[in-house]
Amino acid sequence: MTVTTIGFDADDTLWHNETFFRLTQDRFAALLADHADPDHLMDRLLAAERRNLGHYGFGIKGFTLSMIETAIEVTGGRVPAAVIGELLEEGREMLRHPVDLMPGAEDCVRRLSETHTLVLITKGDLLDQERKLAESGLGDLFDGIEIVSDKTAGTYLRAFDAHGDGADRALMVGNSLKSDVIPAIEAGAWGVFCPSEIEWALERADAPRDAPRFRRITTLQDLPDLVARLG
Incomplete structure (x- = not known):
């Protein structure tokens, strides 16, 4: 879909x-x-x-x-x-500490905001995440913001129902297989792994096997082309 x-x-x-x-x-x-x-x-x-x-x-x-x-x-x-x-x-x-954007992050988000509904789904302290989003300059590009205590399949089901057309027509991208990719796929969405240079030990997990909706990219700069290929 x-x-x-x-x-x-x-x-x-x-x-x-x-x-x-x-x-x-x-x-x-x-x-x-x-x-x-x-x-x-x-x-x-x-x-x-x-x-x-x-x-x-x-x-x-x-x-x-x-x-x-x-x-x-x-x-x-x-x-x-x-x-x-x-x-x-x-x-x-x-x-x-000032916010330091990942390479290509701003361009990726701006391009996709022109064609898709964008939702920020992040864990962490509410005040700190709100501060970083405000300082990033990306806040106005998102249609929905979800700052949650943890990320589960239920988290993604609720977020994509509230801000989109449901999980089956959604894609989640992040640097954590454990939090961003696997539970999103369990919810029925596409899960796109974009690894970061440093990985927190508590976020490590094996890549899902036999998961048709799993993809991996090297950088966010690759995401718009991937989204275009998925349709």
């Missing part, structure tokens, strides 16, 4: 995101270097992030709290208050 609606992920699809998390992790490792080697520290941090997703959700605030929790754990509760203060400032700095 003809694709009439296109859903876009935001972080690491339209603009860089994970790069800033990695830079902050490096600073975190430097602050705790006397208490844990970097590999062990990152494993502990990832475990804390996984535990805390259900409490804090996705985004910078939850990540900052997970760093603080990990710092308390690896120091046996003896982490200096100054280190906690620096971690809080690192989190605030991430929230202030």
Whole structure:
């Protein structure tokens, strides 16, 4: 069926995101270097992030709290208050960081906005995602905005019913197989994987097999041609 609606992920699809998390992790490792080697520290941090997703959700605030929790754990509760203060400032700095669009993102969104209904479907902290969308200059090109706590097949069914002609006439593009592609295909939409340079460990998944509606592109610049081929 003809694709009439296109859903876009935001972080690491339209603009860089994970790069800033990695830079902050490096600073975190430097602050705790006397208490844990970097590999062990990152494993502990990832475990804390996984535990805390259900409490804090996705985004910078939850990540900052997970760093603080990990710092308390690896120091046996003896982490200096100054280190906690620096971690809080690192989190605030991430929230202030300018939006850096992915190559070709603006051109892709502008071209497709002329022919299709566009919906931004993204996870994360509401205020931070609204800030980034406003600073990106792309907000007015979207017909619908969905900032959600998680992405499931039900998320895509609801989003594409609310902002389009249903999932069977929709396409979702993003850098996460786990969140952007697989559940969109489960909902009946096309799922287009556009990998980013850095992948968060908690978003890793295997590519779907025997899925006629799965596609992979190298960059967003390839998306308009793919959409044209799909009809």
